[in-house]
Amino acid sequence: AKVAGKNCHRFYSRAMDQAVERRVSMEQDLRGAWERGELSLAYQPVYRLEDRSLVGAEALLRWHHPEHGMIAPSVFIDVAEQSGLIETIGPQVLRAACADAVAWRRDFPASNLFVSVNVSPRQLRNGDLAALVDHTLAQTGLPADGLHIELTETAVIGDELRVSSLLARLRDAGVKVWLDDFGTGFSGLSHLRRVPVDGVKIDRSFVADVLRDPDDLALTTAIIAMAHSLGITVVAEGVEKEGQYDVLRERGCDLAQGYWLGYPMNVHDFRGLLG
Ligand code: C2E
Ligand code: CA
Ligand code: CA
Numbered sequence: 001a002k003v004a005g006k007n008c009h010r011f012y013s014r015a016m017d018q019a020v021e022r023r024v025s026m027e028q029d030l031r032g033a034w035e036r037g038e039l040s041l042a043y044q045p046v047y048r049l050e051d052r053s054l055v056g057a058e059a060l061l062r063w064h065h066p067e068h069g070m071i072a073p074s075v076f077i078d079v080a081e082q083s084g085l086i087e088t089i090g091p092q093v094l095r096a097a098c099a100d101a102v103a104w105r106r107d108f109p110a111s112n113l114f115v116s117v118n119v120s121p122r123q124l125r126n127g128d129l130a131a132l133v134d135h136t137l138a139q140t141g142l143p144a145d146g147l148h149i150e151l152t153e154t155a156v157i158g159d160e161l162r163v164s165s166l167l168a169r170l171r172d173a174g175v176k177v178w179l180d181d182f183g184t185g186f187s188g189l190s191h192l193r194r195v196p197v198d199g200v201k202i203d204r205s206f207v208a209d210v211l212r213d214p215d216d217l218a219l220t221t222a223i224i225a226m227a228h229s230l231g232i233t234v235v236a237e238g239v240e241k242e243g244q245y246d247v248l249r250e251r252g253c254d255l256a257q258g259y260w261l262g263y264p265m266n267v268h269d270f271r272g273l274l275g
């Protein structure tokens, strides 16, 4: 038993070392990945439910690792966040997304598309996001109404005073602020009273079940009604079926995105949607 215990201990510490090693090597690889052209943006189209017109796109980061191939943001965003690399990558994402939106608006003036950019908790905590946004809009020439910022509920929790004044600055400038993954946090509803946002994105875990779980449908319907009574726009994410689209439209949800409407795609393919 003693031996087994010892081996066991050794096994676990080795497994832990390996996990740490993987993290460290991923962090090293991620450093400079943007400059080497390994990072790019995929765009997922966002539609107005009422008439299914294309209104914008969410920018989603992709990492094409030279040895390991495509790595999902669910894997590397966390490393970028923990290591602080997100504070370099985030601004690069923002600038690239704004520059792409400027080109869409220039080449397809009638489209008037927005681009929606995910901002991590760390970016919100450190540095001056409002100043960065100002600077990036000026640099790229994107009008403020062409940019949406997506924040998760967890990013907003804890520091509501500072966050609300930051969001107020963004919104005064004309940038729209959306609360991402809405409904997954504990205090989503109470937050809306204290943190000023333009919209909420209903988490796809609710959307996934609107057709088969009456509770999820009831919750989704309640979120829509409540948001509208506060003058807030509602976006549904993760629409994978026509039936989900229909039910969301019927309940008055404003915008939607999801595989049924369009997968995240490279900028070239996204431009193909425009004409
Ligand atoms: P998110 O902001 O909730 O983004 C939506 C995720 O849902 C994306 O995953 C998208 O590909 C996926 N998705 C879209 N439609 C559907 C659908 O119909 N069904 C299902 N099952 N999934 C769908 P992705 O691209 O893997 O991104 C994962 C997360 O990584 C994002 O979640 C976001 O939190 C984060 N992320 C991505 N890009 C960035 C970035 O530039 N900066 C920061 N800070 N985070 C990012
Ligand atoms: Ca998002
Ligand atoms: Ca989301």
Ligand code: CA
Residues within 6 Å of the ligand: 209, 213, 216
């Ligand atoms: Ca459910």
